[in-house]
């Protein structure tokens with residue numbers, strides 16, 4: 001209803017739909033079952049411009065689905081292919097054979113993490129580096145409060161950062177932490193780095209930053 005009043009959505013059979021507040025619109029919707037669609041220029045914009053699509057998705061997730069498994073939601077509505085990602089550089093097989101104890105990093109790349117990386121144009125929120133591989137830019141989605149046991153972090157946008165691989169490892173291992181004012185601090189030297197870079201549509205949840213700081 002809000003989209004219709006903002007001129008983004010058409011309700012061709014209903015020139016004057018109810019105001020978008022409270023329960024009347026819900027009752028009106030279920031009574032009338034209106035045929036509706038995005039206006040053509042809005043559809044074109046969302047369909048053709050990945051940045052606009054990502055921002056719209058992030059805003060909707062944050063406003064209406066803050067406590068949902070946002071990655072699962074993106075998959076359910078068919079946004080799994082927000083962007084084709086280049087694969088991280090392959091491991092050096094010979095090196096792995098010589099040193100079987102080599103730590104292998106497995107970076108989860110969910111639909112939600114691709115969305116966040118697109119919002120940041122694959123630019124690290126900590127150092128501003130944008131790695132360019134032969135088949136496109138590369139960044140990693142880093143969960144602030146880790147998923148799964150024993151941390152039980154949430155797969156939501158507010159719990160994700162877009163980082164370069166170096167800062168991702170440093171952050172995951174607690175060598176750097178982020179304060180509530182988004183200052184990035186090197187735990188080993190106590191030095192402050194630049195504040196975390198932010199973009200419209202992606203707010204970092206301070207609760208998760210607190211959780212991460214308490215881990216270290």
Ligand SMILES: [Zn+2]
Nearest residue numbers: 124127164167
């Ligand atoms: Zn970085």
